[in-house]
Amino acid sequence: MTSPAAPQQPSDERPxxxxxVTAHPEPRSLTAALADxxxxxxxxxxxxxxxxxxxxxxxxxxxxxxxFPEHPADARLEVLAxxxxxxxxxxxAAELAAEQEKLRWADAVVFQFPLWxxxxxxxLKGWIDRxxxxxxxxxxxxPPPYSEGALGGKRGLLAVSAGARESAFSDRGVHGPLAxxxxxxxxxxxxFTGMAALEPFAAYGAAGLPxxxxxxxxxxxxxxxxxxxxxxxxxxxxxxxGDYGRDMRLREELERPGASGxxxxxx
Amino acid sequence: MTSPAAPQQPSDERPxxxxxVTAHPEPRSLTAALADxxxxxxxxxxxxxxxxxxxxxxxxxxxxxxxFPEHPADARLEVLAxxxxxxxxxxxAAELAAEQEKLRWADAVVFQFPLWxxxxxxxLKGWIDRxxxxxxxxxxxxPPPYSEGALGGKRGLLAVSAGARESAFSDRGVHGPLAxxxxxxxxxxxxFTGMAALEPFAAYGAAGLPxxxxxxxxxxxxxxxxxxxxxxxxxxxxxxxGDYGRDMRLREELERPGASGxxxxxx
Numbered sequence: 186m187t188s189p190a191a192p193q194q195p196s197d198e199r200p201x202x203x204x205x206v207t208a209h210p211e212p213r214s215l216t217a218a219l220a221d222x223x224x225x226x227x228x229x230x231x232x233x234x235x236x237x238x239x240x241x242x243x244x245x246x247x248x249x250x251x252x253f254p255e256h257p258a259d260a261r262l263e264v265l266a267x268x269x270x271x272x273x274x275x276x277x278a279a280e281l282a283a284e285q286e287k288l289r290w291a292d293a294v295v296f297q298f299p300l301w302x303x304x305x306x307x308x309l310k311g312w313i314d315r316x317x318x319x320x321x322x323x324x325x326x327x328p329p330p331y332s333e334g335a336l337g338g339k340r341g342l343l344a345v346s347a348g349a350r351e352s353a354f355s356d357r358g359v360h361g362p363l364a365x366x367x368x369x370x371x372x373x374x375x376x377f378t379g380m381a382a383l384e385p386f387a388a389y390g391a392a393g394l395p396x397x398x399x400x401x402x403x404x405x406x407x408x409x410x411x412x413x414x415x416x417x418x419x420x421x422x423x424x425x426x427g428d429y430g431r432d433m434r435l436r437e438e439l440e441r442p443g444a445s446g447x448x449x450x451x452x
Numbered sequence: 453m454t455s456p457a458a459p460q461q462p463s464d465e466r467p468x469x470x471x472x473v474t475a476h477p478e479p480r481s482l483t484a485a486l487a488d489x490x491x492x493x494x495x496x497x498x499x500x501x502x503x504x505x506x507x508x509x510x511x512x513x514x515x516x517x518x519x520f521p522e523h524p525a526d527a528r529l530e531v532l533a534x535x536x537x538x539x540x541x542x543x544x545a546a547e548l549a550a551e552q553e554k555l556r557w558a559d560a561v562v563f564q565f566p567l568w569x570x571x572x573x574x575x576l577k578g579w580i581d582r583x584x585x586x587x588x589x590x591x592x593x594x595p596p597p598y599s600e601g602a603l604g605g606k607r608g609l610l611a612v613s614a615g616a617r618e619s620a621f622s623d624r625g626v627h628g629p630l631a632x633x634x635x636x637x638x639x640x641x642x643x644f645t646g647m648a649a650l651e652p653f654a655a656y657g658a659a660g661l662p663x664x665x666x667x668x669x670x671x672x673x674x675x676x677x678x679x680x681x682x683x684x685x686x687x688x689x690x691x692x693x694g695d696y697g698r699d700m701r702l703r704e705e706l707e708r709p710g711a712s713g714x715x716x717x718x719x
Contacts, residue, residue: 302584304577313569359691365714373627433625448713
């Protein structure tokens with residue numbers, strides 16, 4: 186029997202599979218350097234890594250009828266219905282099916298991107314819009330809490346670089362707390378599709394980041410990558426645990442005194 | 453002298469200029485119908501209206517070297533520097549210059565879009581990423597509070613349609629309050645560029661919106677459009693009024709008891 190004082194083993198250190206989706210037009214950018222660093226770090230730890238470098242792939246950002254090669258030219262495009270039908274029938278455009286196969290393969294997904302206008306670059310938004318189709322990532326065939334869907338249980342990490350200083354994204358920072366700015370991704374994409382969102386990793390002051398600055402950022406990023414499968418995720422509430430009512434609102438008695446806005450959705 | 457009891461005239465009812473940027477792949481979508489409705493409503497009120505229909509324009513979403521035709525092929529692309537140089541020199545790609553001209557012309561900007569993954573469709577994010585260049589919309593030549601920039605003082609309205617019910621976007625709604633989800637656009641895009649953000653207009657339950665439902669949505673939207681130049685904007689705090697310190701954080705003494713997170717940034 187293990188003594189309570191014995192060092193705790195991280196819950197899971199076996200080799201796993203990681204998909205890195207990275208989005209920057211410049212191969213010599215900080216974003217590209219951090220993506221390369223992540224690939225090496227994760228492979229050194231024994232993990233398998235695949236990379237979707239969206240600019241290198243010339244990824245089409247705009248969702249449209251191209252996504253559904255068998256969509257009749259004169260038929261009205263209803264996005265969710267078209268996604269659902271093509272997903273069920275295995276008739277999505279080949280590049281979407283290829284990305285979905287990478288997602289099924291992966292145990293964790295890392296989005297590596299510069300914070301442009303307080304969100305992901307358009308090319309990465311287009312990957313989200315087009316790849317996370319209805320009835321693949323969410324939807325009635327995969328009912329809430331979606332954790333039974335294709336992405337359920339996988340881990341999700343946002344790794345962002347931002348030009349501004351950390352204080353601007355702090356509790357009283359002018360741009361809002363980073364966790365709140367990224368809520369549409371952390372909760373709207375990761376949590377919504379049944380994934381476990383980790384705290385975002387952020388490199389601040391990226392515009393002027395000097396060579397020696399990179400070492401410090403990489404060291405901090407490396408520690409986060411080392412914990413990719415062991416770190417506790419953000420404790421968002423559960424859709425299947427009765428935290429929310431049938432009106433999709435948090436039950437009133439679960440409101441914590443003093444908490445408001447987006448904070449309510451963590452335990 | 454006017455009696456204090458006399459009815460107040462709206463502050464400004466003279467004809468103005470409105471740019472509507474709309475983003476949906478289907479010309480028979482609710483988004484397209486609402487954009488058409490807005491054009492008619494605003495023209496009936498005597499305003500001039502121009503429309504950037506991004507799918508019809510086959511708008512390129514991904515920011516890249518295409519934006520800067522004179523960028524040397526072998527030079528490293530640093531996005532802000534490249535935007536700033538091309539903006540100052542008048543050497544942006546023609547489609548970017550054309551959109552900037554529309555923005556300079558406009559007194560108000562309406563973004564008409566479906567809420568995809570709790571944000572704008574990729575094609576509209578790509579319009580924001582590419583058109584709102586450094587030293588046009590923000591940046592050292594246009595220092596904070598940016599209200600002296602090209603966009604300063606213009607009004608901004610987000611007009612969204614969402615598949616889910618309104619309760620899911622309410623105070624305790626599972627997706628977060630709509631104002632918080634849209635903060636990266638309301639505060640990150642409109643406020644940051646010196647624009648006056650109005651409360652967003654939202655059509656909920658859009659997926660199943662029946663024909664008779666459209667009338668009610670259009671009526672509510674029409675009332676908002678009628679107030680486009682008279683409605684008080686969201687009272688975000690001022691960057692030039694001393695509300696924020698040099699560290700870009702809200703001064704501690706301005707924290708309202710009970711307010712937290714993104715709420716802090718309104719008066």
